[in-house]
Amino acid sequence: NAGVTQTPKFRVLKTGQSMTLLCAQDMNHEYMYWYRQDPGMGLRLIHYSVGEGTTAKGEVPDGYNVSRLKKQNFLLGLESAAPSQTSVYFCASSLVEGGRHGYEQYFGPGTRLTVT
Amino acid sequence: GESVGLHLPTLSVQEGDNSIINCAYSNSASDYFIWYKQESGKGPQFIIDIRSNMDKRQGQRVTVLLNKTVKHLSLQIAATQPGDSAVYFCAELTSGSARQLTFGSGTQLTVLP
Numbered sequence: 001n002a003g004v005t006q007t008p009k010f011r012v013l014k015t016g017q018s019m020t021l022l023c024a025q026d027m028n029h030e031y032m033y034w035y036r037q038d039p040g041m042g043l044r045l046i047h048y049s050v051g052e053g054t055t056a057k058g059e060v061p062d063g064y065n066v067s068r069l070k071k072q073n074f075l076l077g078l079e080s081a082a083p084s085q086t087s088v089y090f091c092a093s094s095l096v097e098g099g100r101h102g103y104e105q106y107f108g109p110g111t112r113l114t115v116t
Numbered sequence: 117g118e119s120v121g122l123h124l125p126t127l128s129v130q131e132g133d134n135s136i137i138n139c140a141y142s143n144s145a146s147d148y149f150i151w152y153k154q155e156s157g158k159g160p161q162f163i164i165d166i167r168s169n170m171d172k173r174q175g176q177r178v179t180v181l182l183n184k185t186v187k188h189l190s191l192q193i194a195a196t197q198p199g200d201s202a203v204y205f206c207a208e209l210t211s212g213s214a215r216q217l218t219f220g221s222g223t224q225l226t227v228l229p
Contacts, residue, residue, distance in 0.1 A: 004159075020148065039158065040125070040222075041221055041222075042205055042219035042220050042222055043160070043205070043219045043220045044219075045216055046216075050215065076146060090159050092159075101218075103148055103150075103209055103215060104150060104162050104164075105150075105162075106162070107152075107159030107160045107161070108117070108159050109158060109159050110157075110158070110159050
């Protein structure tokens with residue numbers, strides 16, 4: 001199993017440009033999440049999904065949109081990028097219940113985004 | 117020590133010594149806690165978890181202690197190795213929060229030769 005994968009790994013955007021980050025998981029997890037991580041800080045939840053076709057806002061949703069058309073994929077979109085969105089973006093997934101590790105979230109390797 | 121909100125940025129230990137990383141949490145309704153390790157340029161990796169009905173849980177070379185009275189969590193790493201150098205995050209899950217973990221700011225552990 002590849003676990004959680006993210007594309008692209010790096011991206012540089014100009015202010016006002018748009019892009020989509022793709023997250024894929026092959027563990028048949030119901031829950032998926034998008035976080036951002038800024039220097040010296042922990043992860044902050046942007047949006048999450050509790051199942052195919054559903055999405056919900058997290059702690060810092062403004063400026064982002066998401067879609068979960070397929071269970072294994074979770075897309076994060078930036079419609080008009082701003083320098084404040086320069087960050088490292090992590091996707092994660094988890095089981096609804098149970099499993100050896102309870103509610104453990106499995107993370108992807110991250111996407112480093114710079115907005116100039 | 118680290119807290120969900122405040123953090124101790126760095127901790128340096130000699131190779132072979134034990135490390136203790138602390139975390140304070142503020143939500144008394146949190147009932148599940150996880151420690152993650154994040155190496156440079158990588159995503160967070162699960163280390164160990166603990167439910168609120170437990171005080172202690174042990175893994176391979178790691179132990180998590182939970183003190184609900186003072187809302188404090190600690191991660192102990194025995195015989196710290198160079199490969200343990202990373203940022204360590206604690207995260208809490210609050211009952212009814214749709215599996216939303218709240219992460220602390222992290223502690224950078226540096227293992228000295």
